[in-house]
Amino acid sequence: MNVQQFLxxxxxxxxxxxxxxxxxxxxxxxxxxxxxDWSLEEGGRYYLTLNDSAFVAFAVGGRDGGxxxxxxxxxxxxxxxxxxxxxxxxxGKRINVEVYGGLLLYSMLDIPLKVAGRVLVETPQGVESRxxxxxxxxxxxxxxxxxxPDANKGLTLNPQQDMLPLLGEADDLYxxxxxxxVLDADLYVVPAxxxxxSGKDGEWxxxxxxxxxxxxxxxxxGLLAARxxxxxxxxxxxxxxxxxxxxxxxGSVILExxxxxxxxxxxxxxxxxxxxxxNGLLLSIxxxxxxxxxxxxxxxxxxxxxxxxGVVVKHHTNYATDGVSSALFKKILSNAHVRxxxxxxxxxxxxxxxxxxxxxxxxAMDAVDIGLAQLAMHSAAETVGMKDVAAMVKGxxxxxxxxxxxxxxxxxxx
Numbered sequence: 001m002n003v004q005q006f007l008x009x010x011x012x013x014x015x016x017x018x019x020x021x022x023x024x025x026x027x028x029x030x031x032x033x034x035x036x037d038w039s040l041e042e043g044g045r046y047y048l049t050l051n052d053s054a055f056v057a058f059a060v061g062g063r064d065g066g067x068x069x070x071x072x073x074x075x076x077x078x079x080x081x082x083x084x085x086x087x088x089x090x091x092g093k094r095i096n097v098e099v100y101g102g103l104l105l106y107s108m109l110d111i112p113l114k115v116a117g118r119v120l121v122e123t124p125q126g127v128e129s130r131x132x133x134x135x136x137x138x139x140x141x142x143x144x145x146x147x148x149p150d151a152n153k154g155l156t157l158n159p160q161q162d163m164l165p166l167l168g169e170a171d172d173l174y175x176x177x178x179x180x181x182v183l184d185a186d187l188y189v190v191p192a193x194x195x196x197x198s199g200k201d202g203e204w205x206x207x208x209x210x211x212x213x214x215x216x217x218x219x220x221x222g223l224l225a226a227r228x229x230x231x232x233x234x235x236x237x238x239x240x241x242x243x244x245x246x247x248x249x250x251g252s253v254i255l256e257x258x259x260x261x262x263x264x265x266x267x268x269x270x271x272x273x274x275x276x277x278x279n280g281l282l283l284s285i286x287x288x289x290x291x292x293x294x295x296x297x298x299x300x301x302x303x304x305x306x307x308x309x310g311v312v313v314k315h316h317t318n319y320a321t322d323g324v325s326s327a328l329f330k331k332i333l334s335n336a337h338v339r340x341x342x343x344x345x346x347x348x349x350x351x352x353x354x355x356x357x358x359x360x361x362x363x364a365m366d367a368v369d370i371g372l373a374q375l376a377m378h379s380a381a382e383t384v385g386m387k388d389v390a391a392m393v394k395g396x397x398x399x400x401x402x403x404x405x406x407x408x409x410x411x412x413x414x
Contacts, residue, residue, distance in 0.1 A: 003217050003389050004195040007207045011116035011190045013053035013074035013238045014131045016213055020074075020220050020236065021047060024057050027224040040265040048258070051248035052118055052129055053238040056258045057223055058231060059400070063266050065230020066279030067259060068400050069365070070222065071250065071355045072215035072286065073240035076208070077101030077378045079108065079163060081115065081187035084172040087164060094164035095138065095173060097189055101241030102352075105157045107380035108191070109142040113165055117187040119179055127183060134177050137192050138165040165189050191380040203308060203386055210374055210382035212240070214389055215285035222396030229414070230280065231262060232400035240286070240355060250355040256362050274364075279404050281328055282367035283396065284320055284356030287384070288312045288343045290373035303344035305373040307385035310339025311395045312371050320356030320367035324411075328404065329368045331413050336398035338391055341373070370395075 001009075001023055010016035025031070029045040032038055040046065040060055047057035053074055079097040086093035095115070099105070116133035140163060145151055157163060170176035173187070195207030219234035226232050235258075239249040246252065263273045290307045291299045305312045313329060315321050326342075333340050345351040360367030372392055374384040403414040 003214060004205070004207065006217050007195045007209055007213055010209060010213055011114055011133055011192075012078070012118075012188050014118045014186075015116065015133070016074040016216055017049060017053050017055050017236070018131055020216060021049060021055055023220050023224065029057055038261060038265050040262065050254055051238065052131065054236060054248040054254070056233065056235045056254060057220070058233040058258070058262065059223060059226060059228050060262070060266070061228035061230050061232065065228065066276045066404055067231050067233055067365070068228060068280050068402060069233040069235060069255075069359070070219045070283040070285060070396050070399065071235045071237065071255075071359050072219050073212050073238065073250070073355060074216055074236050075101070075238050075241050076211060076213065077103035077241055079103070079165070079189040081117070081173065081185070081189065084174045084182070084185070086167060086170060086172060089166070092166060092168040093170055095167050095189060097159075097164060099159050099163070100188065102378050104376070104379045105159070105163060106155055107376075108163065109140050111139065111380055112137040112192040113139060113189050114192040115173065115177060115187055116190055117185060119174075119182045119185040119187070121179075122181040122183050132177065132179065138167055138189070140165050193381055197386060198383065204383050205386045205389065206381050206383050208380055208382070210384050211287045211377050212285070214287065214372060214384060214392065218285060218389070218392040218396045221393045222400055225393070225397045226400035228400050229403040231276065233259070235359070237355065244355065244358055250358040255359060259363070277363050277365045279406060280365060281325065281399060281402070281404060282320070282356070282360055282363065282365045283329070283399055284354050284359065284367055284369045285371055285392070285396070286354045286369065287371040287374045287377065288314050289377060290375050292375060298346060298349060300344045300346045303342055305341045305343045307373050307375070307383070308387055309341045309373060309385070310388065310391050312341055312343045312373050314343045314369040314371060316345050316351045318351050318353045318357070319369035320354075320360045321369045325366040325368035328366065328411060328413065329370065329399070332398050332402045333395050335413070336394060338395045338398060340395075343373070
């Protein structure tokens, strides 16, 4: 599956996890269950899932090596469905939704949308989880310029009034989707626009969910290609867009718990867990802001990043990056001949947070925040450099293959 196919099919975190795990299985990874016993072998490749929307995958190289970890998130901003009941309007029923994450609301107007996510269905034995998407599209009609003549001077949208998708005639949403015996659901209205190449030479990739599914894709493809000397781990969490504070988010115990179990299964003691973390590097992969062609003033006056310029190393007080982690990452990329560029936020512009601080704090590991330079972050259609996706995959693979060894103040990179 190429990155365009992954972006198009992965409507929600549930879909992204399903398709990522399918790629892992095809690559020889064996599924583990969190509540079962594990038997790990040198050279083995494994994965586990959590809540259908997050996963941790790992490849065991040398038993004594450190943890090389890449983290990303499977969720993207969207409109979250509120129950199955529909709202009346003069033109038919509308889907009742609320905003999930920092969605750029106007980008969802007048484009094809799908209803997708997870439903919990009653069975004779109990409850079954099913991942679904509608076989129809819906849209959110904007208010015409004639009825809103000041719209081009500044548009204000009310989520409860302006952002409800028009469905048509139906008894309820589940009936419209042909679903039966649904006890509850986690459904979202998401962009259904197909990814496409833009620019004279097709140099840009435009698609929904570039933030952050290009990072998930890089984690999976980098791990599939890796031949680690230590233990390579890809951890892709859900709910980063709303703070990561769920059981399937980066703030949960799942990553630390998994690393402890790996260490124990390989015969390690508590001290060995600390050694593996100390001799490793954690990548927090989430995209950054390229210089906007219409608004270059939004970027730092000096430290700017550009689409097509390679992997971005992100620096800010909200990020986990420090001099050590940045230097280690750059050394690994240089050894692998992968281009990189440094990003600093403009000092008077708000900067978001990432998974880096959360996961590095749990493990006391060197961590670096990285990503791709992109435009239109949190829009229904985002833009990134086509070549940068391949560069990120190669960079993640290089980190998984690296071996770090601390000797006093020096860190050896092999």
